[in-house]
Amino acid sequence: xxxxxxxxxxxxxxxxxxxxxxxxxxxxxxxxxxxxxxxxxxxxxxxxxxxxxxxxxxxxxxxxxxxxxxxxxxxxxxxxxxxxxxxxxxxxxxxxxxxxxxxxxxxxxxxxxxxxxxxxxxxxxxxxxxxxxxxxxxxxxxxxxxxxxxxxxxxxxxxxxxxxxxxxxxxxxxxxxxxxxxxxxxxxxxxxxxxxxxxxxxxxxxxxxxxxxxxxxxxxxxxxxxxxxxxxxxxxxxxxxxxxxxxxxxxxxxxxxxxxxxxxxxxxxxxxxxxxxxxxxxxxxxxxxxxxxxxxxxxxxxxxxxxxxxxxxxxxxxx
Amino acid sequence: xxxxxxxxxxxxxxxxxxxxxxxxxxxxxxxxxxxxxxxxxxxxxxxxxxxxxxxxxxxxxxxxxxxxxxxxxxxxxxxxxxxxxxxxxxxxxxxxxxxxxxxxxxxxxxxxxxxxxxxxxxxxxxxxxxxxxxxxxxxxxxxxxxxxxxxxxxxxxxxxxxxxxxx
Numbered sequence: 266x267x268x269x270x271x272x273x274x275x276x277x278x279x280x281x282x283x284x285x286x287x288x289x290x291x292x293x294x295x296x297x298x299x300x301x302x303x304x305x306x307x308x309x310x311x312x313x314x315x316x317x318x319x320x321x322x323x324x325x326x327x328x329x330x331x332x333x334x335x336x337x338x339x340x341x342x343x344x345x346x347x348x349x350x351x352x353x354x355x356x357x358x359x360x361x362x363x364x365x366x367x368x369x370x371x372x373x374x375x376x377x378x379x380x381x382x383x384x385x386x387x388x389x390x391x392x393x394x395x396x397x398x399x400x401x402x403x404x405x406x407x408x409x410x411x412x413x414x415x416x417x418x419x420x421x422x423x424x425x426x427x428x429x430x431x432x433x434x435x436x437x438x439x440x441x442x443x444x445x446x447x448x449x450x451x452x453x454x455x456x457x458x459x460x461x462x463x464x465x466x467x468x469x470x471x472x473x474x475x476x477x478x479x480x481x482x483x484x485x486x487x488x489x490x491x492x493x494x495x496x497x498x499x500x501x502x503x504x505x506x507x508x509x510x511x512x513x514x515x516x517x518x519x520x521x522x523x524x525x526x527x528x529x530x531x532x533x534x535x536x537x538x539x540x541x542x543x544x545x546x547x548x549x550x551x552x553x554x555x556x557x558x559x560x561x562x563x564x565x566x567x568x569x570x571x572x573x574x575x576x577x578x579x580x581x582x583x584x
Numbered sequence: 585x586x587x588x589x590x591x592x593x594x595x596x597x598x599x600x601x602x603x604x605x606x607x608x609x610x611x612x613x614x615x616x617x618x619x620x621x622x623x624x625x626x627x628x629x630x631x632x633x634x635x636x637x638x639x640x641x642x643x644x645x646x647x648x649x650x651x652x653x654x655x656x657x658x659x660x661x662x663x664x665x666x667x668x669x670x671x672x673x674x675x676x677x678x679x680x681x682x683x684x685x686x687x688x689x690x691x692x693x694x695x696x697x698x699x700x701x702x703x704x705x706x707x708x709x710x711x712x713x714x715x716x717x718x719x720x721x722x723x724x725x726x727x728x729x730x731x732x733x734x735x736x737x738x739x740x741x742x743x744x745x746x747x748x749x750x751x
Contacts (some may be wrong), residue, residue, distance in 0.1 A: 276651070293654070300639060300658040309692035312642040314652070579642075583651030 269391060272400070277580050279391045279404040282413040283454040291458055295423050298576035302569065304341060314579045315344035318375040322348045323365075324407070325381040330543050330567065331407050331417070335378045338574035342582075344376075362386060363393050370394075376403045376581065384410030384447075403581040405574075411447050416577060417542050418451030420570040422459060424562055425497055427569065428538050432456070438465040438491055438533075439482075441501035441523060441550050442472045448542045449501055450480075457481045467491035469523065471513065488523055492532045500525055500541045503550045516549045526552045530560065538562045590735060590743040593704050593720035594621065598628045600718045601671065601702060605629050609669050612636035614686050615657045617675030617735030620743060621704060625673060633663035636670075643685035665694035671718070675735035675745075677703040680714035705745065707733050 268285060272278040277290060304310055320339040324332055332348065339346045351365070360368075366377065379387040387406035394402050408414040422432075429435060437456055443449040443466050456464045457480070466477055467485045478484055485491030492498065503519065513519055530539065539551075539561045547553045555561060610633040613622025619637050626635045637660045641653035672686055683701060690696065702718035708726025727733060727747075736746045 296655055297652065300642075300656045303658050303660070304642075307692055308694055311692065313688070314642060314647055579652050583647055 269388065269395075272584065274584075276584055277577075278400070278584075279387070279406075280415050280577050280581065281388050281391060281404065281406045283415045283418045283451045283458065284413065286415075286454075286458065288458050288460075291419070291422070291455060294419055294573065294576050294580065295426060297580060298419075298423055298569070298572045301572035301575040301579075304575070305568065305571065310341055311343055312341060312575075312579075313343050315339065315342035315375075315582050318344045318582055319373055320344045320346050320376045320378060320578070321369050321374045322346065322407075323351065323369070323377050323379045324349065325351050325362075325379075325386070326408070328380055328408070330570075331380065331414075332378075334567065334570045335405075335407060335416075335574055338571050338578060339376075339378075341571070342575055342579055344578070344582075362389065366390050366393060370399060370402060374402060376405065376578065378405045378407050379409070380407040381409050384412035386410075405577060405581070408447055411445055412450065413454075414447040414451050414542075416570070416574055417448050418455045419577070420566055420573040421448075421452055421499065421540055421542070422455045423569045423573050424540060424566045425538070427565070428562060429496060432459045432461045435461050435497060436463040436465065436495045437461050437497040437499065438467055438485075438495045439499045439501065440467040440488065440491070440525065442503050443468055443477060443501065444472045444474050445504050446501050452499055453480050453482060465491050465495065467523075469513075488529060489532055492529055495533045496537055498525065498530065498533055498537055498539045500539065500551050502542060502544065503546055505546065505549075516546075520549055520552075524548070524550055524552055525555050527554050527558070530555055530558075540566055543567070587747055588705065588721060588745045590704065590745045593745075594624055594743060595628075597621075597702060597704060597718055597720040598625055600720070601625065602629055605631065606669065607632050609633075609671060610636060610663050611671050611673055612638050612661065612686075612690065614672065614674045614682060615639045618673045620735060620737045621675055622673035624743070625671075625702070633668075636661040636663065638672075638686050638689050640682055640685035640689060643688045645681055645685065659689065661690070661693050665690060665696050667695070667697045670696050670699045671702050672699055673702045675704050676733050677701070677706045677714075677716050677719070678709055678733075680710045680712035683714045684712055704735065705733065 270279050336346050386409050387404050391404040464482045466482045541563045611622045611626050613619030639657040639659050641656035700717040703716045704720050706719050706722040730750045732748045736744050
């Protein structure tokens with residue numbers, strides 16, 4: 266069966282997950298994103314590529330940064346952007362996901378940017394569009410359940426490549442709540458596809474998936490051990506909503522063991538960089554001194570995120 | 585197939601431009617061949633402002649049918665475009681669509697006082713009202729559409745014009 270993200274010419278049709286996306290496509294997205302970073306420095310921050318196209322931001326789950334950066338990216342490509350924040354109350358009116366999509370297609374949508382609490386929702390929309398012969402409409406997954414957040418994974422790869430040039434000799438550590446993290450899944454898929462020789466995941470047993478080794482990573486339950494000699498530290502957000510369950514002690518205790526502090530970071534290579542997908546919980550998974558420190562590249566991640574999303578949308582929108 | 589001496593044409597083009605260069609004249613080369621040529625002219629003419637480079641992929645009018653160019657390059661305009669005198673440099677002038685795209689791109693950096701076009705070869709078949717102010721060689725007959733003429737640069741930096749048959 267053909268990769269549902271690619272069309273019959275092997276071009277990107279939808280961006281749903283980085284898992285199984287060929288290396289040359291990932292590399293092409295990163296290469297395409299590079300010249301888009303320059304647009305932010307211009308007097309007129311606009312390119313005509315998506316002129317006349319309508320991009321619908323379909324957010325069934327809250328997001329500020331991701332939705333905003335998608336919106337900026339689409340607008341810098343001259344698309345018309347419609348933001349729909351579909352909360353539980355409007356969903357409770359009874360319209361199904363695919364009915365919503367059909368209605369928006371009737372409004373001449375060209376692209377859907379979808380965030381949904383249910384894993385697989387963007388894939389469902391993509392399959393529905395394909396089954397109904399609407400191949401000119403594209404879907405970008407902006408985060409679905411615990412499954413994937415491909416543009417976050419791509420902007421992280423862009424950031425790593427920007428600061429470390431290439432992936433061939435890197436040791437990368439992903440730290441924290443991997444279990445609930447769609448970001449971590451996308452990062453692991455991208456890092457392994459791009460040939461990073463050593464990917465580590467570091468976290469308490471309760472927050473790591475049971476068979477996480479099968480993803481091709483080394484597992485550490487001791488943060489100090491895991492950070493030794495790494496080139497890149499990718500922190501994950503501790504999802505506060507999980508704090509009430511039995512998975513975790515208090516935030517203070519979590520910080521003591523799993524929070525990234527300057528003394529723990531000192532175990533990594535001296536030129537190691539620190540990434541965080543945001544929003545940060547300062548004093549929970551990361552200390553302010555590190556978040557605001559010289560090794561943090563958290564704000565460049567946000568800026569690169571716009572260029573990466575412009576690259577994805579312009580590659581999709583061209584066919 | 586080499587049909588023209590690119591190195592000689594490059595020198596001729598520099599001599600055409602030279603009398604019109606002022607301290608405010610800036611050069612912008614269009615990726616890829618135009619930029620190689622612009623690098624030569626920049627040095628040869630002792631141009632004052634740093635050399636600009638423009639990739640027109642984001643402004644092409646065939647994006648809708650052909651898609652995005654595979655490897656767009658980073659546009660760098662390292663001088664103020666506002667009120668500048670710019671000479672836009674390309675290797676081969678053909679339909680004029682690349683020039684149109686480059687003009688659109690430049691205007692997103694500001695309002696230049698004047699833009700002129702310099703090319704090594706005019707191969708004819710214009711589709712837009714665009715003409716080069718400086719042109720080293722105009723082919724007597726327009727090249728057939730199934731032929732591609734473009735500048736190449738070898739490892740030693742030598743420029744050649746290559747004519748190839750398109751599939």
